[in-house]
Each structure stands twice: as C-alpha cells, then as structure tokens.
Amino acid sequence: MSGFLSIRNLTVRLKSGVTILRSVSLDVAQGQVHGLVGESGAGKSMIGKAVLGTLPRALQVTGGEIWLDGENLLALPHDTRRKRIGATAALIPQDPLTALNPSKRIGPQITRRLVDILAWTRSDAEARALELLGEVQIPDPARVMRSYPHELSGGMRQRILIASAFAAEPKLIIADEPTTALDVTVQKQILRLIADMQVRHGTSLLFVTHDLGVVSKVCDTLSVLYAGKVVEEARMHRFFMRPIHPYSRALLAATPTYLDPTGSLTPVPESVISAVEEEVRLHDVRFGT
Amino acid sequence: MRDARGEVRRPIGLRLWLSGGWLTLLVLGALLAPWVAPKDPLMQDLFLGRMPPFWVAGTEPGYWLGTDSLGRDVLSRILYGTRLALIVALVAGTLTCLIGATLGLIAGYYRGWPDRIISRFVDIWMAFPPVLFAILLIAVLGPGLVSIIIAIVVIDWTRFARVVRAEAMSQGAMDYVASAQVAGRTRFGTMLTEILPNVLPTIVALLTLEMGIAVIVEAILSFVNLSISTDSPTWGGMIAEGRTSVHQAWWVLVFPLITLFLTVLSFSQLGEGLKDRFDPVLR
Ligand SMILES: Nc1ncnc2c1ncn2[C@@H]1O[C@H](COP(=O)(O)OP(=O)(O)OP(=O)(O)O)[C@@H](O)[C@H]1O
Ligand SMILES: [Mg+2]
Numbered sequence: 376m377s378g379f380l381s382i383r384n385l386t387v388r389l390k391s392g393v394t395i396l397r398s399v400s401l402d403v404a405q406g407q408v409h410g411l412v413g414e415s416g417a418g419k420s421m422i423g424k425a426v427l428g429t430l431p432r433a434l435q436v437t438g439g440e441i442w443l444d445g446e447n448l449l450a451l452p453h454d455t456r457r458k459r460i461g462a463t464a465a466l467i468p469q470d471p472l473t474a475l476n477p478s479k480r481i482g483p484q485i486t487r488r489l490v491d492i493l494a495w496t497r498s499d500a501e502a503r504a505l506e507l508l509g510e511v512q513i514p515d516p517a518r519v520m521r522s523y524p525h526e527l528s529g530g531m532r533q534r535i536l537i538a539s540a541f542a543a544e545p546k547l548i549i550a551d552e553p554t555t556a557l558d559v560t561v562q563k564q565i566l567r568l569i570a571d572m573q574v575r576h577g578t579s580l581l582f583v584t585h586d587l588g589v590v591s592k593v594c595d596t597l598s599v600l601y602a603g604k605v606v607e608e609a610r611m612h613r614f615f616m617r618p619i620h621p622y623s624r625a626l627l628a629a630t631p632t633y634l635d636p637t638g639s640l641t642p643v644p645e646s647v648i649s650a651v652e653e654e655v656r657l658h659d660v661r662f663g664t
Numbered sequence: 665m666r667d668a669r670g671e672v673r674r675p676i677g678l679r680l681w682l683s684g685g686w687l688t689l690l691v692l693g694a695l696l697a698p699w700v701a702p703k704d705p706l707m708q709d710l711f712l713g714r715m716p717p718f719w720v721a722g723t724e725p726g727y728w729l730g731t732d733s734l735g736r737d738v739l740s741r742i743l744y745g746t747r748l749a750l751i752v753a754l755v756a757g758t759l760t761c762l763i764g765a766t767l768g769l770i771a772g773y774y775r776g777w778p779d780r781i782i783s784r785f786v787d788i789w790m791a792f793p794p795v796l797f798a799i800l801l802i803a804v805l806g807p808g809l810v811s812i813i814i815a816i817v818v819i820d821w822t823r824f825a826r827v828v829r830a831e832a833m834s835q836g837a838m839d840y841v842a843s844a845q846v847a848g849r850t851r852f853g854t855m856l857t858e859i860l861p862n863v864l865p866t867i868v869a870l871l872t873l874e875m876g877i878a879v880i881v882e883a884i885l886s887f888v889n890l891s892i893s894t895d896s897p898t899w900g901g902m903i904a905e906g907r908t909s910v911h912q913a914w915w916v917l918v919f920p921l922i923t924l925f926l927t928v929l930s931f932s933q934l935g936e937g938l939k940d941r942f943d944p945v946l947r
Contacts, residue, residue, distance in 0.1 A: 429842040432775050461848030466839075474839035478861040484840075488847050543847075 378402030378442075379579045380426065380547050385439035387418075387425055387603075395421055395434060397604040402596075403547065408573060408580040410590035410611075412626070413600030419583045420469065422600075423549040426581075428460055444546060461492050465540040467550040467569070469583075471532035471557075475524035482520035485539045492543040507538040511568055530561040534568065541572055548573070549581045554589070566593060587630040591615060599623050601651050622651045680937035683930035690927060694746040702726050703737035705744040705897050710735050714913040730915040732905060738916060741897035742923055748898050749927065751809070752882040756816035757875035763817065764824025765867050771825065772832025773855045783829070786822045794819045798881065802890045812885055816878050824870055831863045865943040872935030876928040883924055899924050 380403040387396040396418050403409040411419050424430045426441055428448070441448045444463055448456050465488075468474040475484055485507065486500035495503070501520070508516035511534040524532060533553060540548050550569060554562040570593045573580045582594055590597055590611075597614060599607040599622065607620040618624045693700065703726065712735040718728050729738040771782040798815045805811035835841065836859060844854045879899075886900025899920045906917030 424842070427842070427846045429845055431837075457845070457850075458848055460846060464846065466843060466846055468839040468843065470839060474843060476840045476844075476858055476862065478864075487844075491848050539843075 379405045379444060380581065381440075381442040382422070382426070383440040383442065385422070385425060385441060386437050387421055387430065387434055388437045389433055390435060391433075395603050396425070397602075398439065399600070399603070399605050401598045401605060401608060403579050403581050404596070405579055406577045407595040408570075408582055408593055410594035410597035411581060411583045411600060412585060412587055412590055412597060414585055417600045418603040419585075419600055420551050423466065423551050423581065423583055426460075426549060427464060427466055428456060462543075463545055464547040464549065465543065465545040467533075467536055467540045467548060467553045469551040469553070469555060471529050471536055474536055475532060477524055479523075480520065481522050481524065481527075481535055485520075485535070485542055488539060488543045504538070504542065507542055508535070510541075510572070511535070511538045512564075513538075529557055530565065533557060533561075533565055537565070537569060537572060541576055541578070544576065545578065547579045547581070549583070551583045552585070555584075569593070587626060599626065604654075606651065606654070622648075677937060677941075679933050680941070683933040683937065686926055686930040687934060690746050690750060693743050694750050697740075697743045697747060701737075701740035701743045702728065703740045705736060705740040708734040708736055714909070714916075716913070717915050717919075729919050730913065732902075732916045733909050733913065736897075738902075738919055741902055742899070742920055745897045745899045745902060745920065746923075748809070748896065749879050749882060749924075752812055752816070753875035753878045753931070756813045756878040756881075757871055759813065759817045760820045760874050760878075761824055761867065761871045764821035765828045765863075765870075767821070768825040768828030769832050769855060769860065769863065772829035773836045773859055774851070775833070775836075779829070782825065786825050789822050795884075798885070799888070799890065802885065807885075807890050812882055815885075816881050819881075820874060820877065823874070824867070827870060828863055828867060831866050832859050835859050835862050865939045868942070869935035869939040872931045872938070876931030879924065879927055879931070 382399055382401050385396055385399045386394065388394050399418075399422060401409065401411070401422075411422065413419050421430065421434065425436055426443070426448070430436070436449060439449070443459065446459065448459065451459060475481070482501065482504060485504040486495075486497065489495045489500035489503055490497065504520060505516045508519060513519050513531065513534055519527065519531070519535070527535070533556075537553070540550075553569060554565050557565060566589060569580075569582075572578070573593075582590070584590060594611055596608070596610050598605050599620065601622050607614070607618065607623045609619070609623075614623065615627070618627055709731075712724055712727070712731050713733050715723050715727050715731040715735075717723070717730040717738075718725075720730075723730070727737050727739070729742070731737055732741075767782050771779040797819055801815045801818060802811050805814060832855075841854060841858055844858050845851070849857070882898070883900030883903065886898040887904045889901075889904070902920040903917060903924070906913070906915075906920065910917045
C-alpha cells in the first residue's frame with residue numbers, strides 16, 4: 376500500500392445500474408497534496424463522498440478498496456468505519472452555502488467536532504475554535520462565533536469551513552472545489568489559506584478541482600478523471616512537462632498555464648473526446664458494466 | 665465582510681400582535697369563564713328570549729351580546745364554548761403534529777423502505793374524502809370530545825407527513841448533513857440535531873394552521889350535531905341554533921361566527937408570523 380489514502384479499483388454505480396466510477400485507483404501520500412481534476416460530471420465529488428461514506432442514496436460502491444491509514448474502510452463494520460473516518464478525515468465542501476447548518480450559530484458548529492471527536496470540554500473547544508478562526512484570518516472571531524451562517528459572506532463561510540475542517544487535526548482533508556463558489560479575488564486568498572494550513576498542520580490533502588491552474592499552484596501529484604475513469608496519474612512536474620494521455624494534453628492546451636499565461640486557448644478537440652469515450656466504452660466492455 | 669442582518673431586532677409586527685392578542689384573550693376567557701362570564705351559560709329565561717346586544721334600545725342590562733331564543737346569554741355561551749374549542753385545537757393539533765411530523769421526518773430523512781411504507785400509506789389515506797371520513801368515524805366512535813379529537817388526528821396527520829417529508833428531504837441533501845455524519849454523528853442523532861431544527865419553523869406554522877382547522881372541524885361537527893352530546897355550549901352548536909332564527913335575532917348567529925372566524929384567522933396568521941420570525945434564513 377502506498378499512500379495515506381489509497382483507493383484501489385473503486386467502482387461506484389447507480390442502483391439503476393449506470394456506472395459512475397470505473398475501477399478508480401489513486402494515492403494521496405502522507406503530508407502531500409494530491410490534485411483530482413476532470414470536467415464537471417466526471418465523478419470527482421463522488422470519489423470524495425465514497426471515501427467519507429456520504430454517497431447519495433442512489434449510489435453504491437460495488438467494488439474496490441479504500442485504504443485509509445492502513446485500514447480498508449470498506450471492510451470495516453459500519454459503525455467502526457464511521458468512527459474511523461470521523462477521527463481521521465474531514466471535508467471542505469464545494470458549496471459554502473449549504474455546508475453550514477442555517478439554524479445554528481457558527482461557534483457550536485466548529486466546537487462540535489472537537490467535543491464529538493476529541494472529547495474536549497466545551498470551554499477548551501471554544502478557545503480552540505477562536506484560535507482557529509484567527510488562523511483563517513477572520514476578523515473579530517468572538518463575534519463570528521455568535522453569528523448565524525446567513526449573516527456572513529461566502530468567503531467568510533468558506534474560511535469557517537476550512538477552520539472547522541482543520542479543527543480536530545484530521546490526518547486527511549478532502550477539499551471539494553473549495554473555491555469554485557467564490558469570486559476570483561477571494562479564490563486566491565482561500566487557496567493560499569488552504570495551502571498554508573496544509574503545510575502548517577502536515578495534513579494529507581485530496582484537492583478536487585476542474586482548474587489545472589489551481590492544481591499547478593498547490594499540488595504535488597495529480598490524477599485526471601474522465602467519465603469516471605482515471606486516465607492519468609502523475610507527479611506535477613512530469614504532468615505539466617510531458618502529459619501522456621491525449622485527454623491530459625488537450626486539457627493542458629485548454630488551460631491558461633502559469634508557464635504561458637498569454638498563450639491562446641485551444642478547446643479540447645472532438646477527436647480526443649471521442650477517443651477517450653471509446654476507451655471508456657472498451658473498459659466497460661472488458662469489465663462487463 | 666459581514667452585513668447587518670443579524671444586528672437588527674425585527675419588531676414583532678402587527679400580524680403577530682393582533683393574532684397573538686386575540687388568542688391570548690381567548691385563552692384567558694376560557695380559563696376564567698366561570699368568573700368573567702356575566703351569566704350562567706345554560707340558564708334559560710323565556711321572558712328574556714331574543715334580547716338584542718347592548719347598543720340596541722330595549723335591552724336588559726348584563727346581557728352584552730344579547731340572548732338566544734331560550735333567553736341564554738350569548739356572551740357567556742361563547743366564553744364557555746371557547747373552552748371546548750381550545751381544548752380541541754390544542755390536543756388535536758398537537759397530536760396530529762406529533763404523529764404526522766414524526767412520520768414525515770423519518771420518511772424524508774431515512775428514505776428507502778421507511779419512506780416507501782409511509783408514503784404509500786399517506787397516498788392511500790388521502791384517497792378518502794376527509795369530511796365523509798370524519799362523519800363516518802364519529803358515527804362509529806359515537807359523539808364526544810375524544811371522538812372529535814381522534815377524527816381530526818386520523819384525517820389530518822397526512823398534511824404534516826407530506827410537508828415535513830419534503831422539507832426533511834431537501835435539508836437531508838445538504839452538505840452540512842454530510843459533514844455532521846463525517847464528524848461521527850449517528851443518523852438518528854443527525855436527524856434530531858441537524859434536520860429537525862431546520863424543519864421546525866415549518867412544523868410550527870403547520871401546527872397553528874392545524875389548530876385553526878381543528879376549531880373549524882369541531883364547529884362543523886357541532887353544526888351537524890355530531891359533536892359533544894351534552895348541552896354544553898359550543899360555537900358550532902350556537903351557529904346551528906342561530907341559523908334558524910337569523911331574521912329575528914341575527915346576533916345569535918353572528919357573534920359566534922365572528923369569534924370562530926377571528927380565531928381561525930389568528931391561528932393561521934400566528935403560524936405565518938412565527939415562521940417568518942424564527943426561520944433563520946428568512947429572518
Ligand atoms: N444523487 C445522484 N443520483 C444520480 N446520479 C448522480 C447523483 N449524484 C451525482 N450523480 C452523477 O454522478 C456523476 C458524477 O457526479 P459528481 O458530482 O461526482 O461530478 P463532479 O466531477 O464532482 O462535477 P462538478 O465539477 O460539477 O462538481 C454525474 O454524472 C452525476 O450525474
Ligand atoms: Mg463536484
């Protein structure tokens with residue numbers, strides 16, 4: 376087993392039979408940032424949800440292994456698995472609007488994790504939450520603790536979610552497009568914040584995004600997902616210098632890179648799309664899905 | 665970064681004041697009826713039959729809202745009728761709410777087979793025409809306070825179940841619920857601590873609406889003489905009696921009718937007002 380989180384041949388299907396993830400394998404090394412890129416609908420969020428055990432009801436894992444800190448989560452009994460995930464992993468969700476409970480104040484939503492997972496006392500947890508809110512650069516943390524989510528801006532909420540994800544010192548954080556819902560100026564700050572926090576806390580990070588530019592800034596390794604299949608897994612430098620898979624190459628050409636920000640954009644060509652689709656179809660035939 | 669919505673204490677608003685005020689008045693009237701009612705509501709005095717309300721010439725002092733054809737004091741009868749109306753509203757409303765909301769919450773949050781069973785049950789249940797159902801039930805159970813309450817609960821729990829199910833379902837799909845579960849909450853715990861508080865404003869609005877409906881149902885059943893069999897005064901009973909003599913003594917019909925109308929309106933307005941006030945997103 377390589378990696379702190381190691382997904383092996385994970386297959387997820389709709390209960391109606393449609394395959395969402397096709398034998399996906401990827402590794403997040405201890406203390407490293409692994410990027411997961413792919414276009415909308417590729418199944419990026421579903422990988423994160425499969426790991427955290429929060430797949431929508433219509434979906435189920437039909438094959439594969441998810442190794443987290445040396446244990447295959449899928450082989451654990453349900454309650455043990457939930458406890459293990461709670462103690463080890465946390466999520467920075469895609470949408471800061473629905474990720475905080477609208478009827479609860481911010482404070483308890485952060486401290487709850489500490490009280491539930493680490494069995495801290497309420498006052499210890501509150502002190503820690505204040506400290507964390509400071510760490511994510513929230514002005515007047517004491518007041519924010521008493522606010523309701525709807526009283527805060529999107530950027531503030533995302534900072535709170537980051538603080539809350541790091542609160543119980545999880546060893547793995549899954550960040551699901553943590554900046555997509557924010558405007559560009561805020562995106563940069565949040566990105567830097569996550570990167571800083573990751574380094575400071577030594578957390579392993581699975582960073583989901585559809586933005587190769589973002590990946591190039593924060594990740595050590597990456598996987599490219601297309602239609603539920605990993606088409607390339609690579610170290611950052613190798614990927615940007617010498618992408619192997621045609622879809623990766625096309626994706627790179629379609630991204631304004633940090634190497635050549637003025638370069639013209641090429642949309643992913645039809646021929647590449649159909650080639651990848653053919654590949655996925657062949658895979659389905661081979662695995663009988 | 666932070667806007668001022670949270671800072672403003674919204675004033676309670678005319679709607680809440682008026683509806684809350686009227687209902688408070690009713691509760692006080694019901695509790696204090698023996699002391700504040702000017703007359704004995706059952707005392708007949710045929711010499712004082714069909715006395716008009718106090719502002720019309722030729723009335724007997726003390727009969728503020730006039731008397732009915734048997735000479736019973738209309739105000740006192742309304743006050744005593746309030747007791748029954750409020751008991752039905754409170755007990756039937758609360759029971760309906762508890763049963764319907766619990767089932768709706770479970771169906772909407774757990775989905776899967778609990779949802780299939782509950783939803784199928786609701787669908788079948790709703791195929792019965794409600795008024796017929798009520799009359800049938802009372803006919804079987806026999807008239808009486810308990811039968812009325814059972815009839816209301818049996819008919820109306822589906823309203824709660826359906827609305828609460830839909831609401832719990834949409835809340836259950838949100839990320840904060842997933843986060844709570846990642847943090848190690850049990851499903852049941854998540855339902856109570858995460859979903860329920862967000863569905864509560866809707867439940868409260870439905871509950872007050874249901875109380876209004878319970879008052880109407882009780883009045884209708886009294887009207888068709890299926891309510892309490894004793895001669896204790898009820899609004900519906902008064903309306904039924906007043907209807908027969910509306911040309912000679914309109915007040916016997918109109919005052920209980922107004923009371924009923926204001927009460928039902930107040931219940932529904934109170935619900936809407938509370939929802940606006942306590943829904944954290946609308947607030
Ligand atoms: N509840 C659901 N029921 C059925 N299909 C679903 C459900 N949720 C997701 N899917 C399907 O799963 C696939 C993968 O969805 P997923 O949310 O993982 O995409 P994504 O890569 O995260 O996209 P985005 O960048 O838009 O977030 C999509 O094709 C979607 O239609
Ligand atoms: Mg997604």
